[in-house]
Structures are given as C-alpha cells and as structure tokens.
Amino acid sequence: xxxxxxxxxxxxxxxxxxxxxxxxxxxxxxxxxxxxxxxxxxxxxxxxxxxxxxxxxxxxxxxxxxxxxxxxxxxxxxxxxxxxxxxxxxxxxxxxxxxxxxxxxxxxxxxxxxxxxxxxxxxxxxxxxxxxxxxx
Numbered sequence: 001x002x003x004x005x006x007x008x009x010x011x012x013x014x015x016x017x018x019x020x021x022x023x024x025x026x027x028x029x030x031x032x033x034x035x036x037x038x039x040x041x042x043x044x045x046x047x048x049x050x051x052x053x054x055x056x057x058x059x060x061x062x063x064x065x066x067x068x069x070x071x072x073x074x075x076x077x078x079x080x081x082x083x084x085x086x087x088x089x090x091x092x093x094x095x096x097x098x099x100x101x102x103x104x105x106x107x108x109x110x111x112x113x114x115x116x117x118x119x120x121x122x123x124x125x126x127x128x129x130x131x132x133x134x135x136x
Contacts, residue, residue: 002025002027002029002030003024003025004021004025004026004027004029004030004033005033005093007025009033009037009091009092012030012033012034012037013034013037013038013041016034016054016058017050017054019054019057019058019061019062021058023058023062026058028103028106029096029103031055031073031076032076032080032092032096032102032103033092033096034051034054035047035051035076035077035080035081036080036084036092036095037092038050038051038077039077039080039081039084040084044077044078044081047077047081048073048074048077051073051077052068052070052073052074055068055073056068066125068125069118069119069124069125070124070125070126070127070128071118071121071124071125071127071128071129072110072118072119072124074128075110075113075114075118075131075136076106078136079102079106079109079110079136080102081136082136083095083098083099083102087099107119112133112134113131113133113134113135113136114129114131114132114133115132115133116132
C-alpha cells in the first residue's frame with residue numbers, strides 16, 4: 001500500500017494544497033488520487049485549474065519547478081475523469097483497483113492520445129496541448 005493512502009482524502013487534499021505533504025508521498029498514484037478527489041468535489045474544469053496551480057506551487061516549494069508538466073497534469077485529470085464516468089466506485093481505492101491501467105500503464109494510455117512525447121516536450125510543460133490522435 002502506498003503511504004499517501006494512510007491519509008484521509010480531506011487531509012491528503014489539505015496537505016497537498018498547502019504544500020506540507022511529504023514530497024515522497026506524491027507518487028503517480030497520489031497524483032491520480034488528487035485528480036479523483038478534485039473531480040468529485042469540484043468538477044472537471046475546477047480540478048484542472050486547482051491541480052495545475054497546486055502542483056506548480058508544490059514543485060516550486062520543494063525545489064523542482066521544472067518537474068511540472070501542464071499537459072501531463074491535465075491529461076491525467078481527463079483520463080481519471082473518463083474512467084470515473086464509467087466507474088461504480090465510491091472511493092479512490094476501489095476506483096484504482098477497478099482501473100489499474102491508470103496506475104500501471106499510464107504512459108501507454110497517453111500514447112493512444114498523443115503521437116509525440118509530451119513527457120519531454122518543453123511546450124507541453126508550459127501549456128496544455130490537446131491530443132493529436134484521440135480526444136479524451
């Protein structure tokens with residue numbers, strides 16, 4: 001079990017928003033969990049704004065502002081939203097077990113949407129690039 005799961009959703013969300021979450025806890029799965037929480041609590045559009053702002057703030061506070069990638073962040077939120085609409089899960093644990101592809105095959109999943117490397121694109125880091133292969 002990943003350590004971020006020891007925190008309740010409200011505490012995890014609060015600690016991330018105020019950048020007090022231990023950076024070691026902010027894994028790929030934790031990123032997906034944050035998306036799941038924000039989509040369910042605030043809706044898709046607000047989730048994209050909130051999470052983008054918070055990840056940039058978090059990365060900057062913890063000394064790695066270049067780690068933020070706007071396209072990957074928004075694509076992750078859109079992917080979580082896509083699967084959440086098909087889900088019957090009431091919590092993140094059940095959701096990620098229902099759709100393990102989000103956790104274990106994320107890059108492959110995004111490769112279905114993007115015909116170029118969004119992970120290493122300078123432009124993709126700075127602004128959201130729409131998929132060129134398959135929309136979310």
